[in-house]
Amino acid sequence: MKDRVDIVLVNPGDRRQVFQNLSDDFSAIEPPFWVAVIAAYLRRRGLNVLVIDANAEDASPAETAARIREIDPLLLAVIVYGSQPSASTQNMTIAGRICRAFRDAGSSTKVAMGGLHPSALPLRTLIEEAVDFVIEGEGPYTLTSLVEAIKSGAGDYSKVPGLWYYRNGAAEQNPKAPLIKNLDEGLPAAAWDLLPMHKYRAHNWHCFDDIKHRTPYGAIYTSLGCPYSCVFCCINAPFGKSGVRYRSPELVAKEMGLLVENYGIRNMKIVDELFVLDERHYMTIVEKLIERRYDLNIWAYARIDTVKQENLKAMKRAGINWLALGIESANPKVLGGASKRMKVCDIKKIVRSIQSEGIRVIGNYIFGLPDDDLQTMNQTLDLAMDLNCEFVNFYCAMAYPGSELYNIALQRGWRFAPEWHGFSQHSYEIEPLPTKHLTGKEVLEFRDNAFHKYFGNPAYLAMLEKRFGPKIRAHVDEMTKTRLSRRLLEGAREIEMIKGRRTN
Secondary structure, three states: OOOOOOEEEEEOOOHHHHHOOHHHHOOOEOOOHHHHHHHHHHHHOOOOEEEEEHHHHOOOHHHHHHHHHHHOOOEEEEEEOOOOOHHHHOOHHHHHHHHHHHHHHOOOOEEEEEEHHHHHOHHHHHHHOOOOEEEOOOOHHHHHHHHHHHHHOOOOOOOOOOEEEEEOOEEEEOOOOOOOOOHHHHOOOOOHHHOOHHHOEOOOHHHOOOOOOOOOEEEEOOEEOOOOOOOOOOOOOOOOOOOOEEOOHHHHHHHHHHHHHHHOOOEEEEOOOOOEOOHHHHHHHHHHHHHHOOOOEEEEEEOOOOOOHHHHHHHHHOOEEEEEEEEEOOOHHHHHHOOOOOOOOOHHHHHHHHHHOOOEEEEEEEEOOOOOOHHHHHHHHHHHHHHOOOEEEEEEOOOOOOOHHHHHHHHHOOOOOOOHHHHOOOOOOOOOOOOOOOOHHHHHHHHHHHHHHHHOOHHHHHHHHHHHOHHHHHHHHHHOOOOOOOHHHHHHHHHHHHHHHHHO
16 A cells, blocks of 8 residues: 655646736746755655645646645645845735645645745644644754654644644644754755756746747755845744845755756756855856756746856857846835845946846846835836846836835835735735835835836847847837736826827
């Protein structure tokens, strides 16, 4: 008789709800590294583990629940993480629906929820969701101990670190699990064999040099955490403090090799919140990749003030073709109000130095930070247009749970989106924060218009055609035909359409 599965880990996601029509051709489908690495950790401790990537499989809550019931594990753990800060909260709606669908069908299997958002709001998650447990923190230690407690049959969960649960009808909180000190032990090579590797797809811009080959796609952490404390960021919520811990360059290079050799992966994301930070760490990885002579197409995050000109040539040789820079705002006062500290003023010089080595740049900008008004947001848009990076992301400032901005929003009584998926930048239900000078609606309208102004800019399109060819220009033209539907802006757009008809 086959042994019962100890734990099923689920990666939730609803691409249509989160990205609207952009999910069809333009957005990525990213492998859930955090889920896969937890699975690897648990297997090393002798547990029988399976993974369901409901996001990649595009499975409904009912379909996902049916698969879990068929497996009949001791524990179901829905891990709401994601490969960027907003990806956790925006997936809470579908995560909750999966748990509810499973619970409503009836089963003896216990249900837990963990990840970034549940770590930020553990009590609220326990109260609101159809779960027995909430995991606060990183997860591997908690899940190992929780499975052991379930197997014992005693019903005593008091010794499980980082666990929230009910006892005698009251919510209980156990002391947090310690942070993983040795990441090579706590984050071993991920259990890629448990994932549907053929389902993953890179971002469209990531493959501007070869748009027809966006699959297969891999994603890997080389570190955890961030040393900075920007008010809009929630990345450190599972860790309880700012700071960075590293996997060894040897393990990282070995795992990248596994992805290349076992799964034929060329397109790869380094998920670290800030990869280009500790020169000894990232340049050792670069050197090891150069030695291995892989033909990789990597993108990673950097800061304007961490990029060093002398390292760029080697980074390009290693396959780092894209760097995403958190520029955020052109206005120093707005940056200061967001606790975004940067040492470098000459942003254009740094961007051009990166591009001079053949590395593409993604400029990341935020509209609607607390001190923003129309003038400062136009300053930021003007900077973006002037830099004319190969791609940009325009975001609205959002109060992600786990960020300081979330606490500020609560104190000031600012309105949030009615459901968690409204925290997605591309969702219909998005409700950005107001600023000291603007409403959330004004911020959203500015952001959406800025997107179309940037990607429809003749100078940008000419640059695209020169660097990537006419097919990529046509691809971006097609992308900008998708105008996101926004609940907040529906009335305003109807008025614009009426005015346009009268003018014509």
